[in-house]
Amino acid sequence: MPNQRAQAKSPRPSTGRRRNDRAHRCILDTTLELLETAGYHDLTIEAVAARAGVSKATIYRWWRSKSALVAEAIATRLDQGRVPITGDPRADLRASIQVTIDNYGGSVGGIALPALLADLVFDQDGYNAFRENFLVPRREASAAAIRRVIETGLLPADTDVELLLDVWAGAIFYRILISRQPISPGLADDLLRIILGER
Amino acid sequence: MPNQRAQAKSPRPSTGRRRNDRAHRCILDTTLELLETAGYHDLTIEAVAARAGVSKATIYRWWRSKSALVAEAIATRLDQGRVPITGDPRADLRASIQVTIDNYGGSVGGIALPALLADLVFDQDGYNAFRENFLVPRREASAAAIRRVIETGLLPADTDVELLLDVWAGAIFYRILISRQPISPGLADDLLRIILGER
Amino acid sequence: MPNQRAQAKSPRPSTGRRRNDRAHRCILDTTLELLETAGYHDLTIEAVAARAGVSKATIYRWWRSKSALVAEAIATRLDQGRVPITGDPRADLRASIQVTIDNYGGSVGGIALPALLADLVFDQDGYNAFRENFLVPRREASAAAIRRVIETGLLPADTDVELLLDVWAGAIFYRILISRQPISPGLADDLLRIILGER
Amino acid sequence: MPNQRAQAKSPRPSTGRRRNDRAHRCILDTTLELLETAGYHDLTIEAVAARAGVSKATIYRWWRSKSALVAEAIATRLDQGRVPITGDPRADLRASIQVTIDNYGGSVGGIALPALLADLVFDQDGYNAFRENFLVPRREASAAAIRRVIETGLLPADTDVELLLDVWAGAIFYRILISRQPISPGLADDLLRIILGER
DNA sequence: ATTTAAACGAGACGGTACGTCGCGTCTTTGT
DNA sequence: ACAAAGACGCGACGTACCGTCTCGTTTAAAT
Numbered sequence: 001m002p003n004q005r006a007q008a009k010s011p012r013p014s015t016g017r018r019r020n021d022r023a024h025r026c027i028l029d030t031t032l033e034l035l036e037t038a039g040y041h042d043l044t045i046e047a048v049a050a051r052a053g054v055s056k057a058t059i060y061r062w063w064r065s066k067s068a069l070v071a072e073a074i075a076t077r078l079d080q081g082r083v084p085i086t087g088d089p090r091a092d093l094r095a096s097i098q099v100t101i102d103n104y105g106g107s108v109g110g111i112a113l114p115a116l117l118a119d120l121v122f123d124q125d126g127y128n129a130f131r132e133n134f135l136v137p138r139r140e141a142s143a144a145a146i147r148r149v150i151e152t153g154l155l156p157a158d159t160d161v162e163l164l165l166d167v168w169a170g171a172i173f174y175r176i177l178i179s180r181q182p183i184s185p186g187l188a189d190d191l192l193r194i195i196l197g198e199r
Numbered sequence: 200m201p202n203q204r205a206q207a208k209s210p211r212p213s214t215g216r217r218r219n220d221r222a223h224r225c226i227l228d229t230t231l232e233l234l235e236t237a238g239y240h241d242l243t244i245e246a247v248a249a250r251a252g253v254s255k256a257t258i259y260r261w262w263r264s265k266s267a268l269v270a271e272a273i274a275t276r277l278d279q280g281r282v283p284i285t286g287d288p289r290a291d292l293r294a295s296i297q298v299t300i301d302n303y304g305g306s307v308g309g310i311a312l313p314a315l316l317a318d319l320v321f322d323q324d325g326y327n328a329f330r331e332n333f334l335v336p337r338r339e340a341s342a343a344a345i346r347r348v349i350e351t352g353l354l355p356a357d358t359d360v361e362l363l364l365d366v367w368a369g370a371i372f373y374r375i376l377i378s379r380q381p382i383s384p385g386l387a388d389d390l391l392r393i394i395l396g397e398r
Numbered sequence: 399m400p401n402q403r404a405q406a407k408s409p410r411p412s413t414g415r416r417r418n419d420r421a422h423r424c425i426l427d428t429t430l431e432l433l434e435t436a437g438y439h440d441l442t443i444e445a446v447a448a449r450a451g452v453s454k455a456t457i458y459r460w461w462r463s464k465s466a467l468v469a470e471a472i473a474t475r476l477d478q479g480r481v482p483i484t485g486d487p488r489a490d491l492r493a494s495i496q497v498t499i500d501n502y503g504g505s506v507g508g509i510a511l512p513a514l515l516a517d518l519v520f521d522q523d524g525y526n527a528f529r530e531n532f533l534v535p536r537r538e539a540s541a542a543a544i545r546r547v548i549e550t551g552l553l554p555a556d557t558d559v560e561l562l563l564d565v566w567a568g569a570i571f572y573r574i575l576i577s578r579q580p581i582s583p584g585l586a587d588d589l590l591r592i593i594l595g596e597r
Numbered sequence: 598m599p600n601q602r603a604q605a606k607s608p609r610p611s612t613g614r615r616r617n618d619r620a621h622r623c624i625l626d627t628t629l630e631l632l633e634t635a636g637y638h639d640l641t642i643e644a645v646a647a648r649a650g651v652s653k654a655t656i657y658r659w660w661r662s663k664s665a666l667v668a669e670a671i672a673t674r675l676d677q678g679r680v681p682i683t684g685d686p687r688a689d690l691r692a693s694i695q696v697t698i699d700n701y702g703g704s705v706g707g708i709a710l711p712a713l714l715a716d717l718v719f720d721q722d723g724y725n726a727f728r729e730n731f732l733v734p735r736r737e738a739s740a741a742a743i744r745r746v747i748e749t750g751l752l753p754a755d756t757d758v759e760l761l762l763d764v765w766a767g768a769i770f771y772r773i774l775i776s777r778q779p780i781s782p783g784l785a786d787d788l789l790r791i792i793l794g795e796r
Numbered sequence: 797a798t799t800t801a802a803a804c805g806a807g808a809c810g811g812t813a814c815g816t817c818g819c820g821t822c823t824t825t826g827t
Numbered sequence: 828a829c830a831a832a833g834a835c836g837c838g839a840c841g842t843a844c845c846g847t848c849t850c851g852t853t854t855a856a857a858t
Contacts, residue, residue, distance in 0.1 A: 020830085039321040044818060055831045060820065111320055117377060118314035122238040127379075135378065156398065163389055166374040167366055173377070174369025177316060179334065180326075181361055190362055199355065199396040215806035216849045222809085243839060254810045259841065414802030415854050421804085437719040444844060453805045458846065509718055515775060516712035520636045525777075533776065554796065561787055564772040565764055571775070572767025575714060577732065578724075579759055588760055597753065597794040613832030614823045620835085643813060652836045657815065 026052045027059060031073040036107045040070065040115030067119040067126050074112055075133050083141075089148040090192075096145045097195075098188045100169060104176045105183060114177055139165055146195075154196055164195050218261075225251045226258060230272040235306045239269065239314030266318040266325050269311055274332045276307060282340075288347040289391075295344045296394075297387045299368060303375045304382060313376055338364055345394075353395055363394050417460070424450045425457060429471040434505045438468065438513030465517040465524050472510055473531050481539075487546040488590070494543045495593075496586045498567060502574045503581060512575055537563055544593075552594055562593055616659070623649045624656060628670040633704045637667065637712030664716040664723050667709055672730045674705060680738075686745040687789070693742045694792075695785045697766060701773045702780060711774055736762055743792075751793055761792055 030052040034043050045066060049056045063069040083095045103109045120127040146161050171191060175181045184190075193199075229251040233242050244265060248255045262268040282294045302308045319326040342360050349358055370390060374380045383389075392398075428450040432441050443464060447454045461467040481493045501507045518525040544559050569589060573579045582588075591597075627649040631640050642663060646653045660666040680692045700706045717724040743758050768788060772778045781787075790796075 023830095040317060041321070045820085046818060049831095053831090055833085056820080057822090057832095058830065061830095066819095114313060114320060115317035118239060118317045121310055121313060121376075122240070131379075139378070160389060162378075162380055163370070163374075163386075163393070166378055166380065167370040167390075167393060169377070170369035170371070170373030171362070171366040172369070173373055175362075175365040177320075178368070178372070179338070179361075179365055180330075181365065187362075190359060191366075194362070194366060194393065194396070197393070197396050197398040214851070216808045216851095219808070244841085245839060248810095252810085254812095255841080256811085256843090257809060260808075413856065414800075416803080416856080418803070418854095438715060439719070442844060443846085447805095451805090453807080454844095454846080455806090455848085456804060459803080512711060512718060513715035516637060516715045519708055519711060519774075520638070529777075537776070558787060560776075560778055561768070561772075561784075561791070564776055564778065565768040565788075565791060567775070568767030568769070568771030569760070569764040570767070571771055573760075573763040575718075576766070576770070577736070577759075577763055578728075579763065585760075588757060589764075592760070592764060592791065592794070595791070595794050595796040612825055614825090614834045617823095617834070641813060642815085646836095650836090652838090653815080654817085654837085655835060658834075 023052070023054055023058065024062065027054060027062075027069075028073045028076060031069055032077060032108060035070065035073070035112050040112055043070070045069075065126070067116055067123065068129070070112055070116055071126065071130050071134070074108055074116065077108060083145070085148075089145070089152050090154060090196075093145045093149050093195075094188055094192045096142055097168060097172075097191050100142075100172050101176075101183065101188060104172050110176060142168065149196070168195060219257075222251070222253050222257065223261065226253055226261075226268070227272045227275060230268055231276055231307060234269065234272070234311045239311055242269070244268075264318075264322075264325070266315055266322060267328070269315050270325065270329050270333070273307060273311055273315070274329075282344070284347075288344070288351050289353060289395075292344045292348055292394075293387055293391045295341055296367060296371075296390050299341075299371050300375075300382065300387060303371050309375060312372075341367065348395070367394060418456075421450070421452055421456065422460065425452060425460075425467075426471045426474060429467055430475060430506060433468065433471070433510050438510055441468070443467075463521075463524070465514055465521065466527070468510055468514055469524070469528050469531070472506055472514065475506060481543070483546075487543070487550050488552060488594075491543045491547055491593070492586050492590045494540055495566060495570075495589050498540075498570050499574075499581060499586060502570050508574060540566065547594070566593060617655075620649070620651050620655065621659065624651055624659075624666070625670045625673055628666055629674055629705060632667065632670070632709045637709050640667070642666075662716075662720075662723070664713055664720060665726070667713050668723065668727050668731070671705060671709055671713070672727075680742070682745075686742070686749050687751060687793075690742045690746055690792075691785055691789045693739055694765060694769075694788050697739075697769050698773075698780065698785060701769050707773060710770075739765065746793070765792060 027048060030048050031043070034047055034051065038047075043066065045056055045059055048054075048069070049059055059069065063072065083092060083099060086092055104113070116130070120130055142165055143161050146155070146159070146164055149155050150157060150159055150161075168191065171194075172187075175187075176183065226247060229247050230242070233246055233250065237246075242265065244255055244258055247253075247268070248258055258268065262271065282291060282298060285291055303312070315329070319329055341364055345354070345358070345360050345363055348354050349356060349360075367390065370393075371386075374386075375382065425446060428446050429441070432445055432449065436445075441464065443454055443457055446452075446467070447457055457467065461470065481490060481497060484490055502511070514528070518528055540563055541559050544553070544557070544562055547553050548555060548557055548559075566589065569592075570585075573585075574581065624645060627645050628640070631644055631648065635644075640663065642653055642656055645651075645666070646656055656666065660669065680689060680696060683689055701710070713727070717727055739762055740758050743752070743756070743761055746752050747754060747756055747758075765788065768791075769784075772784075773780065
């Protein structure tokens, strides 16, 4: 992820004392910790401040809302999407799908994401930051994987890549968070076949 | 939907003054109204009570939380899923997909659902009620549509219906609420083809 | 006490079902019970109703307020003021003083009276009922005891009886409820001497 | 009165923002204002907060109950007990009695005191604070006046001063708040004579 | 014996206030 | 010069009772 500061407020002027990076990181850690313990709804700025040994004002100095704080916390920790390019585009695509499953199935993705999205419904700025820092990079990586499959001929050249990305992520998101169906080991393969139109 | 009372508390014994059904319905209406205006986050029980001309205690008497109230409000109003059986299972399936698009694209589905889901992450009882009153009936109707297609031979007999349901709903949910891609008129057809594995 | 019904509302017309006297008495008993347990402030009509196995409406049908209920409950139970006339007016007066000490020192008098008085500060009707049903009869009996002492010559004929009554009851009330000085066995005698001006 | 903070909660550590004393005083003023208007029973914390332009939380931060608030308000305003020592102990005692009459006859003493006392029946901590901040200083001043009279020989050396204090204050309290007899101009003299045992 | 009207239990209702919590802002003070 | 500590105005929370109001269901006097 290029910009770790996600939705943080604009940078400070150059004079005077600089940001205390140790405290900064501690706040993000505490945020994730409490997210997993209490959920987004019960995650309070006061609790983060108390647990991180920081004053509330310090948090507000660097993030303008709970959603901005959570968005950055998620973005910094959910960055494990690197899938090597092996030369077998079909296998690479399968591996990428598996990464998505792991991401959404993990505690942070499963707990924080829905609440964050709910907050962003009425917050266009917040959504834009989320999109640029989180969504776009991931979709770009996934789209590249699909495009490599297209080049091998397993998918037609006029494939609607965007739609396949939505099917891919949507099916996983929905199964884990909404229908709460069990996640079988074969899920990645099943999805792979659906995406490739194999029957 | 069989049980309109969704997550409402258990019914009272038979003696004593009866529930004021007019007020009850008014509360649900007001809840939807405010959901569209203010969003789930800014929907307060106090505001619902004030707008519906009802006391807070009356709301808390019948619903044990905001999510229970919203769940019932959504369940009672999002019931427009009836798709006729025309004899052409493929066309019926397409029509069902279109209904899903319309549901999630509508204000209530789009605004309230994500927040509701976020609240239900840590509320197993609430999720169960949501599942039984909302999710299961819809999935059952959709599964029937897929099964009719299987009978025509357009899908193999060993098709994983549950997975197709997640792909179907998940793609739409994700596109509308997360990636926020435009909803083209051809979306239902495109999804239909993916579900049926047509290339 | 002539009228036990204190501040109860006016009686009903003659036809139809009559008052359930058993329940009536039970309500008064429960009121006293809860007064001693919880104090006036925490005595709620709902608790009385629940404990007495009676509906709130029944209580409100017969008493117009908590203070009316408590006033009647006190009046019916605090009536133990009969002091025999022995022929020794000085000894009779001492015995009467001792009764006052016992009344205010008892749980009901000590707990309920101050709160009741506080409620009556802004309730002229309530105060009038309290005065007629409680205060006047007691003062009359006490005044008679003083007048018998005057006849013996132990007090001058122009003694301000009303003031002595206030001194008598006030000193006891104040010592028990406000200054909370210990109540020694000799208190009645000490007060008797002060009232009679003996040094 | 030595400690103006009466029943307020214990003081905070030294760091951080300090108490807003202007608001603090305004709350006490408003409390007295509303006491005279509405009486203790109808004095609500919400009303005090609204009228004082202060949040409820601020009131609860510094006083733990309505009775604590009222106790401090009374203690800070009812301090007008200074009676000069003229060299004529009998006249000084009479003046002190008159001050007591004025205190209990005034709106605050008459309205708030009974209700406060009622609340303190079940609140030992509250009573102790009231005793130390209000009762003891006044009794001490009054006891000194009596002792000076004893020194002149108008009262015997073994006089029970505590009992005289209860007679003095109790008679006035009872006459004003309970028997509600008229307060004649000669009351102070009459009481003086009773206390001194003059007939 | 039947009628009839009030009393009654249960409890829903619109209210008011409670005492608490967290928000986001703002001093104040120690480092 | 920071930040921690934390007071503050604010608004909503969920609860407790208030006093009133239907509801059937007794119950006992008047027919």
